[in-house]
Amino acid sequence: MAGSSTDYIKHHLTNLTYGKLPEGYERVDHDGNREVLQEGTWTFAHSAQEASDMGFWAFHVDSLGWSIGLGILMMWFFRRAAKKANSGVPTGFQNFVEMLVEFVDKTVKETFHGRNPIVAPLSLTIFGWVFLMNLMDLVPVDIIPKVMELAGVPFQKIVPTTDPNITMAMAITVFTMMIYYSIRVKGIGGFMGELALHPFNVKNPFLQALFIPVNLFLEIIALVAKPISLGLRLFGNLYAGEMIFILIALLFSAGLALGLLGGVLQWAWAVFHILVITLQAFIFMVLTIVYLSMAHEDH
Numbered sequence: 001m002a003g004s005s006t007d008y009i010k011h012h013l014t015n016l017t018y019g020k021l022p023e024g025y026e027r028v029d030h031d032g033n034r035e036v037l038q039e040g041t042w043t044f045a046h047s048a049q050e051a052s053d054m055g056f057w058a059f060h061v062d063s064l065g066w067s068i069g070l071g072i073l074m075m076w077f078f079r080r081a082a083k084k085a086n087s088g089v090p091t092g093f094q095n096f097v098e099m100l101v102e103f104v105d106k107t108v109k110e111t112f113h114g115r116n117p118i119v120a121p122l123s124l125t126i127f128g129w130v131f132l133m134n135l136m137d138l139v140p141v142d143i144i145p146k147v148m149e150l151a152g153v154p155f156q157k158i159v160p161t162t163d164p165n166i167t168m169a170m171a172i173t174v175f176t177m178m179i180y181y182s183i184r185v186k187g188i189g190g191f192m193g194e195l196a197l198h199p200f201n202v203k204n205p206f207l208q209a210l211f212i213p214v215n216l217f218l219e220i221i222a223l224v225a226k227p228i229s230l231g232l233r234l235f236g237n238l239y240a241g242e243m244i245f246i247l248i249a250l251l252f253s254a255g256l257a258l259g260l261l262g263g264v265l266q267w268a269w270a271v272f273h274i275l276v277i278t279l280q281a282f283i284f285m286v287l288t289i290v291y292l293s294m295a296h297e298d299h
Contacts, residue, residue, distance in 0.1 A: 137162070178291050
């Protein structure tokens with residue numbers, strides 16, 4: 001049971017990976033047959049070990065596919081709301097979208113202290129997209145992977161935010177925008193001055209010159225920590241939530257009593273997890289607004 005449980009967990013935590021296996025690599029298929037590659041080959045991984053051996057330039061096809069698909073779904077959702085908008089009594093759907101837009105707009109006005117028309121739409125996009133990706137965590141963990149396995153797809157992770165590649169990609173995008181607007185608003189000199197002259201700032205030029213390396217060290221660490229914490233916070237919370245769902249799912253194969261307990265636990269965790277997925281989307285959005293607000297402060 002321990003071995004099968006370990007395999008079950010490992011299977012659910014492995015991405016559908018497409019990458020290059022080197023020449024001479026020995027592959028083992030599901031039937032135990034061995035094959036030695038005669039040349040470097042781009043292919044889908046058949047096991048977690050193969051996915052790991054593909055290295056850095058491998059693609060997590062499931063994470064990319066689900067995140068892009070959910071992004072398209074979100075754009076269709078808001079486009080449909082915009083096309084149906086009118087001056088009459090709003091429908092429940094239109095009312096929900098208007099409430100969401102007003103909520104994000106109010107958050108931006110309270111948090112962002114610069115002037116940039118892109119921040120509010122960006123914040124709405126981040127909140128909606130991250131929420132939808134998180135929402136996939138509420139789909140029972142076995143349904144889609146089993147269906148895909150019947151179709152010949154060995155692995156399928158449907159929650160993009162449980163993949164650090166996705167969360168870090170979003171965080172690095174926010175970080176790039178921070179750097180861009182910091183330089184645009186403050187200029188190269190102003191941006192470098194923030195790094196070199198803070199937090200230790202004295203009037204004596206000689207002492208200030210001595211503090212510059214210390215300031216650079218502290219400020220660069222603080223700057224780099226922003227995207228790392230932004231991406232890993234989202235990943236860590238959703239990965240932990242998915243892991244709990246997988247562990248609860250193991251109870252269904254452990255007898256009737258534990259299966260009933262698993263059903264209760266799964267329902268309770270799903271209800272609580274609704275708060276988690278919403279809160280994590282909100283936190284990612286708010287931190288993005290805060291970081292961009294700091295980038296626009298030119299004093």
